[in-house]
Amino acid sequence: MSIIEAAHVSYDYIRRDEEGNIEGEVRAVNDVSLSIAPGDFIAILGHNGSGKSTLAKHINALLVPSEGTVLVDGKDTKLEENVWEVRQSAGMVFQNPDNQIIGQVVEEDVGFGPENMGIPTKEIWERVEESLKMVGMYAYRKHSPNKLSGGQKQRVSIAGVLAMHPKCIVLDEPTAMLDPNGRKDVIRAARALNDVEGVTVILITHYMEEVIFADRVFVMDEGRIVMQGTPREVFSQVERLQKLRLDVPQVTLLAHELQKSGLPLPDGILTAEELTAELEKLRDAG
Amino acid sequence: MSLKLEHVNYIYGSDTKLAVHALKDICLEIPDGQFIGLIGHTGSGKSTLVQHLNGLLEPTEGKIFYDGRDIWEKSFSKKELRSNVGLVFQYPEHQLFEVDVFSDVCYGPKNLGLPKEEVEARARQALRLVGLSEEYDKQSPFELSGGQKRRVAIAGVLAMRPKILVLDEPTAGLDPKGRDEILGQIAHLKRETGISVVLVSHSMEDVANYVERIVVMNRGSVLFDDVPREVFGHVKELEEVGLAAPQVTYILHQLVECGFAVDRQATTIAEARDTILNALKTG
Numbered sequence: 239m240s241i242i243e244a245a246h247v248s249y250d251y252i253r254r255d256e257e258g259n260i261e262g263e264v265r266a267v268n269d270v271s272l273s274i275a276p277g278d279f280i281a282i283l284g285h286n287g288s289g290k291s292t293l294a295k296h297i298n299a300l301l302v303p304s305e306g307t308v309l310v311d312g313k314d315t316k317l318e319e320n321v322w323e324v325r326q327s328a329g330m331v332f333q334n335p336d337n338q339i340i341g342q343v344v345e346e347d348v349g350f351g352p353e354n355m356g357i358p359t360k361e362i363w364e365r366v367e368e369s370l371k372m373v374g375m376y377a378y379r380k381h382s383p384n385k386l387s388g389g390q391k392q393r394v395s396i397a398g399v400l401a402m403h404p405k406c407i408v409l410d411e412p413t414a415m416l417d418p419n420g421r422k423d424v425i426r427a428a429r430a431l432n433d434v435e436g437v438t439v440i441l442i443t444h445y446m447e448e449v450i451f452a453d454r455v456f457v458m459d460e461g462r463i464v465m466q467g468t469p470r471e472v473f474s475q476v477e478r479l480q481k482l483r484l485d486v487p488q489v490t491l492l493a494h495e496l497q498k499s500g501l502p503l504p505d506g507i508l509t510a511e512e513l514t515a516e517l518e519k520l521r522d523a524g
Numbered sequence: 525m526s527l528k529l530e531h532v533n534y535i536y537g538s539d540t541k542l543a544v545h546a547l548k549d550i551c552l553e554i555p556d557g558q559f560i561g562l563i564g565h566t567g568s569g570k571s572t573l574v575q576h577l578n579g580l581l582e583p584t585e586g587k588i589f590y591d592g593r594d595i596w597e598k599s600f601s602k603k604e605l606r607s608n609v610g611l612v613f614q615y616p617e618h619q620l621f622e623v624d625v626f627s628d629v630c631y632g633p634k635n636l637g638l639p640k641e642e643v644e645a646r647a648r649q650a651l652r653l654v655g656l657s658e659e660y661d662k663q664s665p666f667e668l669s670g671g672q673k674r675r676v677a678i679a680g681v682l683a684m685r686p687k688i689l690v691l692d693e694p695t696a697g698l699d700p701k702g703r704d705e706i707l708g709q710i711a712h713l714k715r716e717t718g719i720s721v722v723l724v725s726h727s728m729e730d731v732a733n734y735v736e737r738i739v740v741m742n743r744g745s746v747l748f749d750d751v752p753r754e755v756f757g758h759v760k761e762l763e764e765v766g767l768a769a770p771q772v773t774y775i776l777h778q779l780v781e782c783g784f785a786v787d788r789q790a791t792t793i794a795e796a797r798d799t800i801l802n803a804l805k806t807g
Binding site for chain 1: 565566567669670671696697698699700701702703726728729766767768770771772774775778779782784793794796797800801804
């Protein structure tokens with residue numbers, strides 16, 4: 239069974255004037271169907287305003303569809319009585335690290351979620367310890383979150399979600415405000431919890447390099463899913479992605495440029511190793 | 525019209541136990557018409573430095589000269605300094621507030637006390653410079669896309685006609701196309717008007733593609749100050765201070781290890797393509 243099942247989901251943002259009359263509607267998500275298997279690492283790409291964050295908010299019932307249904311671990315997000323369970327199954331981490339940390343001390347912040355779930359104190363501490371270790375922040379458990387870097391704060395946010403033992407975690411541009419090291423650490427943490435713990439990860443990002451190891455990539459435009467496939471399949475279509483205001487990883491772009499200059503390279507090269515190997519083949523043949 | 529920092533030190537909370545030495549002996553000159561990238565990991569002192577450039581912070585020690593005059597002398601008008609050194613903060617679109625795009629851009633020059641015609645002429649020119657046509661003038665800034673909003677905010681600073689434009693991460697959170705548009709406009713602007721631009725960025729690729737000089741900050745000091753090829757040659761040192769080289773640099777390093785005669789110092793896709801093609805031809 240899939241962990242997330244979206245069937246013909248549409249969502250309209252409704253604008254109202256001061257009297258509450260409807261001024262206009264914007265369809266942010268338009269007839270999206272997708273199904274995500276447990277343990278998958280999924281990436282969602284799309285330009286600003288393509289509907290990817292709106293779609294993501296459906297996965298933990300921050301929004302419910304105007305049309306269609308979203309099932310998270312078999313629970314319909316539209317039903318009020320399912321909201322708690324849905325949010326326990328699917329946690330969410332947002333872009334700005336400063337907006338999602340509330341505790342005075344790192345370990346208190348991480349314990350906030352499980353405490354709200356009514357977990358016994360002893361188990362809360364166990365969960366806090368395990369979650370902080372998972373994201374490599376255990377050494378900072380007694381620190382004040384204010385003193386941490388952006389990347390460290392994001393990892394604490396992820397630990398806070400992990401402590402609720404979710405089956406699935408949605409990361410909405412978690413690295414947009416981070417420096418290169420912070421970015422690397424956050425992505426490493428996300429991969430580890432996918433690989434080691436088998437947590438389903440849904441990553442929304444503008445950094446193409448971050449998604450090359452995803453199991454599947456979805457590309458959104460005007461509220462619809464317009465491309466999907468493995469990273470290699472999606473990134474083979476350099477020009478199409480550029481038309482969608484997106485990009486490909488730098489290695490892929492370089493390989494594409496070399497192709498255009500006449501080198502017989504395969505499509506969709508994703509890593510420096512692959513490119514080096516292909517160029518070596520050419521050199522040895524020539 | 526250069527801006528010159530001489531032995532600038534800045535200490536947060538200097539008279540308390542929690543004093544933090546945020547800038548250490550910074551010497552730097554920003555000459556006319558240069559495109560400079562300022563990089564450094566979180567907490568390296570970039571933002572503190574940037575706030576010294578237009579007199580938002582006063583150095584604990586050291587001097588800052590604009591056009592040869594000490595900006596902290598009593599006779600030096602901060603208003604004049606701030607109209608000459610324009611600062612665009614992170615997420616500047618959060619600072620938009622007027623009813624329409626045109627009024628928002630007029631706000632700065634209006635506050636300079638300029639006559640109405642001059643204010644409007646400047647606003648019009650600034651909006652065209654960032655690539656927003658007249659059809660946007662009467663739109664509410666809140667109905668624009670993220671990239672467009674940011675361009676309105678940049679136009680607001682440009683309307684002050686600064687000689688030096690400082691942008692703190694102008695592309696954070698934008699999609700790749702939006703990022704290229706903003707940086708392309710800024711490069712175009714620099715060519716058209718001859719102003720100096722200081723770009724604070726976390727993207728090594730952006731810096732490699734656009735700037736002619738890179739200043740690297742680490743723990744409050746300037747670690748490197750050179751052209752991109754030279755700075756990105758120090759891959760190890762950059763990684764040690766939480767930064768990186770552009771991805772093409774890594775690819776080229778790997779190719780060199782495998783015996784390709786490529787130029788390791790190429791920093792852009794086009795340079796990398798050319799050196800690889802060359803190496804294959806001659807190899």
